[in-house]
Amino acid sequence: MNLYFSKFLFVDLNNFFQQEETTQFRLHSHCLEPPSAVIIPYLNLVGFGEVSQIHTKRVYSKLVVALLEWWRPETHTFHFSTGECTITLEDGCVLFDLCIDGDIVNGPTQVGRNVYMEHLGVEPSREDRNKNPVKITSLEGMLAYLKNRNPPTEEENILHSKIYILLLISCFLFPNKSKNLMHFYWILLVGNLEACNNYS
Numbered sequence: 110m111n112l113y114f115s116k117f118l119f120v121d122l123n124n125f126f127q128q129e130e131t132t133q134f135r136l137h138s139h140c141l142e143p144p145s146a147v148i149i150p151y152l153n154l155v156g157f158g159e160v161s162q163i164h165t166k167r168v169y170s171k172l173v174v175a176l177l178e179w180w181r182p183e184t185h186t187f188h189f190s191t192g193e194c195t196i197t198l199e200d201g202c203v204l205f206d207l208c209i210d211g212d213i214v215n216g217p218t219q220v221g222r223n224v225y226m227e228h229l230g231v232e233p234s235r236e237d238r239n240k241n242p243v244k245i246t247s248l249e250g251m252l253a254y255l256k257n258r259n260p261p262t263e264e265e266n267i268l269h270s271k272i273y274i275l276l277l278i279s280c281f282l283f284p285n286k287s288k289n290l291m292h293f294y295w296i297l298l299v300g301n302l303e304a305c306n307n308y309s
Contacts, residue, residue: 141164143165143226148266155274155303211306227300243291275296278291292306
């Protein structure tokens with residue numbers, strides 16, 4: 110164990126943050142650009158306003174490394190000299206201003222391809238028709254197209270918001286090991302933006 114990071118974590122935290130960042134982390138997900146100004150009201154309506162600003166947060170790599178040294182995967186807890194602690198839903202609520210006391214997020218795990226057309230307004234590509242997951246790169250392409258529409262219509266702004274929320278979910282909140290696929294059932298959850306705000 111490297112006690113250098115641990116020492117700074119508990120002894121001199123102010124000095125710790127003033128030091129130069131030397132460690133570069135590899136990115137294991139897609140880069141999500143800041144949301145367009147036209148969709149910020151929709152993101153706030155749905156409860157994703159704070160999460161959409163995650164690109165403005167600074168990650169202190171030394172602090173992350175120090176925390177990783179104390180992490181024990183077999184118990185899913187941090188083992189500090191003061192005791193054990195873990196990350197809870199309340200932590201997620203405080204950090205990202207997400208609702209944790211709303212309706213349960215559930216739904217069918219098998220959905221048809223018509224969900225794509227019904228909620229996103231486009232047909233899936235030929236290669237995506239035979240697969241259950243949605244390609245994140247397809248969503249990013251749709252997002253780039255909608256960002257360049259000038260002036261956008263109300264329907265395009267809503268679609269733009271839905272796709273941005275799907276990318277937030279699949280790239281940041283619940284990424285999977287494929288790094289390029291998202292399950293269709295997420296599309297059902299953002300189908301109605303006003304109802305989406307009621308979910309935990």
